[in-house]
Structures are given as structure tokens and as C-alpha cells.
Amino acid sequence: MRLGIISDTHGDARVWDELLAGPFAGVDAICHAGDLLYHGPRNPFPAGYDPEKLAARINACPVPVFVARGNCDADVDQLLVELPIQSPYVYLNVEGLRLLVNHGDTTTTEQKWELARRYRVRIFVFGHTHEPFLEQRGATVLLNPGSPALPKGDGTPTVALVDPEGVRIIDARDGRVYRELRVRLP
Numbered sequence: 001m002r003l004g005i006i007s008d009t010h011g012d013a014r015v016w017d018e019l020l021a022g023p024f025a026g027v028d029a030i031c032h033a034g035d036l037l038y039h040g041p042r043n044p045f046p047a048g049y050d051p052e053k054l055a056a057r058i059n060a061c062p063v064p065v066f067v068a069r070g071n072c073d074a075d076v077d078q079l080l081v082e083l084p085i086q087s088p089y090v091y092l093n094v095e096g097l098r099l100l101v102n103h104g105d106t107t108t109t110e111q112k113w114e115l116a117r118r119y120r121v122r123i124f125v126f127g128h129t130h131e132p133f134l135e136q137r138g139a140t141v142l143l144n145p146g147s148p149a150l151p152k153g154d155g156t157p158t159v160a161l162v163d164p165e166g167v168r169i170i171d172a173r174d175g176r177v178y179r180e181l182r183v184r185l186p
Contacts, residue, residue: 034071165182
């Protein structure tokens with residue numbers, strides 16, 4: 001089991017293509033924590049902004065893609081994307097690994113920990129801030145992959161990979177490990 005974790009693409013088709021050819025090559029599925037197509041009223045246009053092309057790429061993706069609805073996702077996006085943009089959560093059980101995916105714009109960090117406990121998930125994935133976050137409490141991991149399209153913080157475009165060896169936030173350009181938790185996952 002190898003999962004690609006992404007959030008906040010904001011219509012950037014270029015990064016999607018680069019990820020599928022690079023760090024996401026060979027993943028079994030992709031989890032997207034929202035803000036899929038629209039750049040948002042407070043964001044600049046990403047370099048590869050082409051929401052229609054991104055929707056077509058997602059529709060043609062060779063692996064399953066699971067999307068939680070973000071605060072910039074609208075009903076009209078569902079007209080282009082041929083898979084459900086789920087709202088507000090995606091719950092997955094992949095080979096015994098339980099994940100909860102949510103955009104994260106309406107919950108505090110403590111509320112995310114509480115939701116992870118309540119739903120007995122091993123990994124709670126969120127986005128919204130465009131900044132990577134990786135923390136573990138007990139057996140539970142909170143993960144924000146950052147944004148490959150409109151990164152904040154130090155400006156590194158990031159995504160994440162989850163596999164049996166653990167969780168890695170990586171530089172979306174070259175796959176270099178940005179942050180890592182080496183934990184055994186089911």
C-alpha cells in the first residue's frame with residue numbers, strides 16, 4: 001500500500017502532471033484534502049492554472065482519487081470532476097489503515113485530534129493552510145501535506161506519501177524528504 005496525499009492544488013494542472021510522472025508514480029490511490037480547481041478569491045493564479053485541464057487529468061487518473069471538499073470547492077466543480085467531491089469528510093480503510101480526510105478550515109488542531117480519536121483513525125489528513133504539518137500523538141498522526149501549487153511558509157511546494165514504513169512530506173519538485181515520521185503502518 002502506497003498512498004499519495006495532496007491538498008490545495010487550486011487548479012494547477014502542471015503540478016498534477018509532474019506528480020503523477022514523479023513522486024506519485026506507482027501509488028495505489030491519491031487522497032486530496034480539498035481546494036481542487038478554483039484558485040480562490042485571496043490567492044494568486046498558480047503557475048499552471050488550468051482547472052478544466054486539471055479536472056480532465058483527475059478524471060483520467062489511473063488510480064483511485066478521493067477528494068474532500070475544501071472551502072474553495074463549489075458545486076460547479078462537480079460538473080467537471082467525474083468522481084464525488086465528498087463533503088466534508090472522506091473516510092478510508094486501506095489494508096487496515098484508517099484515514100480521515102478533511103479540508104481542515106473549520107476545525108482547530110485540538111478538534112482534529114478529537115475527531116481522529118472519535119473515529120479511531122490512524123491518520124487525519126487535512127489541508128487549507130498551504131503549510132506542511134506532521135505530528136504524532138500515541139498511534140495517531142495529523143498530516144497536512146502543504147500545497148504543491150501555492151505553498152506558504154518557506155515556499156517549498158509539498159505533498160506527502162504514506163506507505164508501510166511511515167509518512168513522508170516531500171518536495172513536490174524532486175521528491176526530497178521534507179519531514180518524516182518513521183512509524184509502522186498496517
